Amino acid sequence: MSELNLTDNKFIQFHQKIGFKFDGVKYYGYKGDTIASALIRNNIKLIGRSFKYHRPRGFYTCGIEEPNALVQIISEFSEPNTRATIKKIYEGMEIESQNRWPSLETDIGGINNIFSPVFPAGFYYKTFMGPHKNFWKKIYEPIIRKAAGLGKPPKEFKAVSTHVNHNVDVTIVGGGLNGLIAAKSLIDTKFSVLLIDFDDQLGGILNNSNKVQSVNNQTPMDWISETVKDIENSKNIKILRNTLVTTYNYINHLIAVEDKFVGSRPLKDKVNSTLHKIRTDQVILSNGHIERFLSFQNNDLPGIMLCSSFEKYMCRYGVMPSKETVIFSNNSNSESLVFSLIKKGFKPKAYIDSRSGENIEPDLFDLIRKNDIPLYTNSQIKGAFGSKKLQKILVEDSSGRFNEIKTDFLCLSGGINPDVHLFTQSKGLLDWDEKDLTYKPAQAFQPTITLGSASGQFDFNSINKEINEKFDIFGIKPVQIDLELNTSHKFKIEKLWEVLPQKQTIWSKSFIDLQNDVTTKDIRQAISEGFDRIEHLKRYTTNSMGTDQGKISSINALGIVSDLLDKKVNEVGTTIYRPPYAPLSFAAIAGRNSYEYYDPERKSPIHNWHISNGAVFEDVGQWKRPWYFPINKYETMDDAVQRESKNVRENAGVLDGSTLGKIEIKGKDALAFMNLIYTNSFSKMKPGSSRYALMLGEDGMVKDDGIICKISDEHFIATTTTGGAATVLECMEEYAQTEWTNLNVYMNSITEQYATFNISGPKTRNIIEKVFPEVNFSNEAFPFMTFQFHEYEDTPIRILRASFTGEMGYEIYVPSNQAIKIWEKIINFGKEFGLKPYGTETMHLLRAEKGYIIVGQDTDGSVTPLDLGLDWMIGKSKKDFLGKRSLIRSDTVRKDRKQLVGILPINKNDKLEEGQHIILDKEIKTPMPMLGHITSCYQSPTLGHNFALAVIKNGQSLIGTKAFASTPELKTIEVEIVEPIFYDKKNTKLAS
Amino acid sequence: MLIIDCPYCGPRDQSEFSNGGEAHVKRPDGSADIGDREWGEYVFIRANPKGIFYERWVHSHGCRKWFNCVRDTSTDEILKIYKIDEERPKLDSFKNNVKTPSGEPNLGSGNFTVKK
Numbered sequence A: 001m002s003e004l005n006l007t008d009n010k011f012i013q014f015h016q017k018i019g020f021k022f023d024g025v026k027y028y029g030y031k032g033d034t035i036a037s038a039l040i041r042n043n044i045k046l047i048g049r050s051f052k053y054h055r056p057r058g059f060y061t062c063g064i065e066e067p068n069a070l071v072q073i074i075s076e077f078s079e080p081n082t083r084a085t086i087k088k089i090y091e092g093m094e095i096e097s098q099n100r101w102p103s104l105e106t107d108i109g110g111i112n113n114i115f116s117p118v119f120p121a122g123f124y125y126k127t128f129m130g131p132h133k134n135f136w137k138k139i140y141e142p143i144i145r146k147a148a149g150l151g152k153p154p155k156e157f158k159a160v161s162t163h164v165n166h167n168v169d170v171t172i173v174g175g176g177l178n179g180l181i182a183a184k185s186l187i188d189t190k191f192s193v194l195l196i197d198f199d200d201q202l203g204g205i206l207n208n209s210n211k212v213q214s215v216n217n218q219t220p221m222d223w224i225s226e227t228v229k230d231i232e233n234s235k236n237i238k239i240l241r242n243t244l245v246t247t248y249n250y251i252n253h254l255i256a257v258e259d260k261f262v263g264s265r266p267l268k269d270k271v272n273s274t275l276h277k278i279r280t281d282q283v284i285l286s287n288g289h290i291e292r293f294l295s296f297q298n299n300d301l302p303g304i305m306l307c308s309s310f311e312k313y314m315c316r317y318g319v320m321p322s323k324e325t326v327i328f329s330n331n332s333n334s335e336s337l338v339f340s341l342i343k344k345g346f347k348p349k350a351y352i353d354s355r356s357g358e359n360i361e362p363d364l365f366d367l368i369r370k371n372d373i374p375l376y377t378n379s380q381i382k383g384a385f386g387s388k389k390l391q392k393i394l395v396e397d398s399s400g401r402f403n404e405i406k407t408d409f410l411c412l413s414g415g416i417n418p419d420v421h422l423f424t425q426s427k428g429l430l431d432w433d434e435k436d437l438t439y440k441p442a443q444a445f446q447p448t449i450t451l452g453s454a455s456g457q458f459d460f461n462s463i464n465k466e467i468n469e470k471f472d473i474f475g476i477k478p479v480q481i482d483l484e485l486n487t488s489h490k491f492k493i494e495k496l497w498e499v500l501p502q503k504q505t506i507w508s509k510s511f512i513d514l515q516n517d518v519t520t521k522d523i524r525q526a527i528s529e530g531f532d533r534i535e536h537l538k539r540y541t542t543n544s545m546g547t548d549q550g551k552i553s554s555i556n557a558l559g560i561v562s563d564l565l566d567k568k569v570n571e572v573g574t575t576i577y578r579p580p581y582a583p584l585s586f587a588a589i590a591g592r593n594s595y596e597y598y599d600p601e602r603k604s605p606i607h608n609w610h611i612s613n614g615a616v617f618e619d620v621g622q623w624k625r626p627w628y629f630p631i632n633k634y635e636t637m638d639d640a641v642q643r644e645s646k647n648v649r650e651n652a653g654v655l656d657g658s659t660l661g662k663i664e665i666k667g668k669d670a671l672a673f674m675n676l677i678y679t680n681s682f683s684k685m686k687p688g689s690s691r692y693a694l695m696l697g698e699d700g701m702v703k704d705d706g707i708i709c710k711i712s713d714e715h716f717i718a719t720t721t722t723g724g725a726a727t728v729l730e731c732m733e734e735y736a737q738t739e740w741t742n743l744n745v746y747m748n749s750i751t752e753q754y755a756t757f758n759i760s761g762p763k764t765r766n767i768i769e770k771v772f773p774e775v776n777f778s779n780e781a782f783p784f785m786t787f788q789f790h791e792y793e794d795t796p797i798r799i800l801r802a803s804f805t806g807e808m809g810y811e812i813y814v815p816s817n818q819a820i821k822i823w824e825k826i827i828n829f830g831k832e833f834g835l836k837p838y839g840t841e842t843m844h845l846l847r848a849e850k851g852y853i854i855v856g857q858d859t860d861g862s863v864t865p866l867d868l869g870l871d872w873m874i875g876k877s878k879k880d881f882l883g884k885r886s887l888i889r890s891d892t893v894r895k896d897r898k899q900l901v902g903i904l905p906i907n908k909n910d911k912l913e914e915g916q917h918i919i920l921d922k923e924i925k926t927p928m929p930m931l932g933h934i935t936s937c938y939q940s941p942t943l944g945h946n947f948a949l950a951v952i953k954n955g956q957s958l959i960g961t962k963a964f965a966s967t968p969e970l971k972t973i974e975v976e977i978v979e980p981i982f983y984d985k986k987n988t989k990l991a992s
Numbered sequence B: 001m002l003i004i005d006c007p008y009c010g011p012r013d014q015s016e017f018s019n020g021g022e023a024h025v026k027r028p029d030g031s032a033d034i035g036d037r038e039w040g041e042y043v044f045i046r047a048n049p050k051g052i053f054y055e056r057w058v059h060s061h062g063c064r065k066w067f068n069c070v071r072d073t074s075t076d077e078i079l080k081i082y083k084i085d086e087e088r089p090k091l092d093s094f095k096n097n098v099k100t101p102s103g104e105p106n107l108g109s110g111n112f113t114v115k116k
């Protein structure tokens, strides 16, 4: 094991051993370890295989920017693509490496590496096109599906997360040095503050490096604990730890996800993660910076790591990834690692810098010299070599000589970038800094302040000045922080993006994106093929399109492209970083809105009766409606529907119609309003009568239908279709509030307040007279399309004589809380007359026999009342109503519009099918001209054969002629076009 | 997600509201005297500018009230909210941010270069 001092500190409890399994083998780490730090303790360097070429990969970083070390957590619903560098271990954790088969050590997918000439840039685009089509389908796709990709999808998954909303004045993202200073300065001010850090320990760079010797004359650790204690004791600041801000939306809206089980096994019945939705007046981004890598031959070998990550493993986790590492850098950021290594007595094996001796920080230069570390200035690493892990490197020194150095470890630093992901998500603008060679926040789009290295301020001595200037808006006391540093306070860098190899072979690659396996050669090829705009190049090569969004490499790609195109980086531009900052699980987003809570379920007030009577349910929007009532488990739906339909026609049936929308309209001008909303005229209607009515859109197309009951000129009740209830009410509100504001009218939904029971069939009157003995149901006293209010055992009810089946029928409206009482009464009294409940499918069949349309089934938003043959429903004398003028548009008066007709098979045994075309030719050919299609189709128990409704071109004039209907088997059925009514054409039953 | 200041309920999350498209579109009455073009424009044609836009919103999961709003569609900034019966604010009372030749706002997308 490569370990440092094993005394407990606040990060790692070395006395607490933790056992976990990686690829089936048991290892031990300590409380506080991440998977990565624990595996490094066990000398594991190989963690996974790469995405495309299956190359061996190790830990490249020590944080969320990690491109390689993605693992599957078997013990957590098999959660894939977990970053080993941040996920903490717990007792009994089971981890598997990804994208390898049969095992990590011997992976046969590695053959992709040898065949890599077939995976060039734009491979997917090229193979999808033209002559390679079959090649793709038969050869590539099966192989790629098996070999490519990251982890496997999780199994048996149940989201256990919750959402929390915050409304605060200030949100500080990142609790490192600058975040803590900022929070401290806001203690006990009038501002409510959230301080958010991804880590379980605040302090950032102070924890992860030896850059700072003291803060305000305290050790960094003492300063952190004192500051955190002060913040925690304040009344106005709340700290969210283990919380990653993933998204920065408009109007300072942040999304952050909190892991509630860091370092312990998530409990199934507890909230595993919390999604914080934060609204804030001011955002402070103090989320630091990310170190970049460098491109050279085989820069992906296990054993290569970023400098600051190596130092973080040492300082934060007390583990040495290697006792003898080589360092390669072009900037100041490596200085701190050299200092830390020497302090701990692990002298680097060699220090290689692309800068000349006089450009290297003098302190660093002296340190290297004093400790006799081999120093290569003006030098570059031409390549790294080894099988499954780093074994040697090739260095070209200032004189152009090649030196081979045997080493199993190499630390890299290619510069640093402010972590601008959140800043650009907020639509802030970046500008290229030619001195520091990175994009820095330039102009915020929202109330955003960037602080410290997140703002591109890499000079420790400027912290006080920056914060005091930027915090002027808060009107608080100025901050004074005294820092004592172990390394240079300023950042210096010299340009180096890529070292070209000495020799190019297909075995060796120089990577620019480790997660997506993109090489610098791919970038060159894309540019030579003309993809020289950065957004095109990104998509063509898939550079920076992995889940890490190229955190350690995307800027390098811009540098390489700018050199190739001989343009300034600022002219090349950047691609846009998109939310989420790091992968965010769907479980966290879903929160409680999953499974049975995904969408509300609406139930009729007598739902339980349907359940206990064996109903099979159908989803209609959010409603659960009884579809049919099978008599036993053997009865099929078809059989049940034939039986139920026959019974309605011969005896009587009752349908639970409670889901129909019901809207109450009141006001001095209710009549005028209803006349404007519906096509019909309600002016001459007597109070107590009702009317079937149509509602159109302004384009003249049928939007909804229903029955309007007129209680008085100032009071109406409208029913709507089950699915249209909300839309109709919204439409009424819209016109009442925005168009006809002079009308005094109010409306409200009463759908849920009343249950509706539709009884119909020849024996209806016998039954209903028994249920309501005091009501006179004779034709004279209670004619068709009238309604009456009655009291039933102190329950106010409304009875409407109407029918949707073609039989004589009544609809009973009952307050929902009394519904079951009336329903059971109807069922019980109906028994002797053969009354049976029926479901929606029987209702559909019966109404189709009668030629009643269903809006949304027989219409599709392109059908006018004239197309349906419902001209009689249009109030001709009315000056205006919704959509009236559209009924004389050139398009709506066209002669060849599709119109509603009935369809009957000539051969009565033929089966028609919904959605099939009506055509004129017996033979199906290509292209096939069609007249229209079948919208509803049923087997009629009354007729004894199939019948259908259809919308066909010029349909009304084709009635009486013959045509053909297609079948799914591409055959044709000869049919007759008829009037769209199949039952009781004279309406004698309705009024019987 | 926007915060919308309902004139009746106060500031609420956008998810409580529905957008009702362009505001101040006068509905001609439905009589046959209205020409095809005039009626067709009312039914089918709506403005969709980049920049200052007068639009309608309804607090559908709240008070159900309709109101008008002036929004800069290039930045999504809500400039003014006013009741349905209030006078339409004058266009020149708002600073129009759309200035660049391509029509992109000064702020709001990509970096300085991409805009050029």
Ligand SMILES: [Zn+2]
Binding pocket: B006, B007, B008, B009, B010, B059, B062, B063, B064, B065
């Ligand atoms: Zn409201």
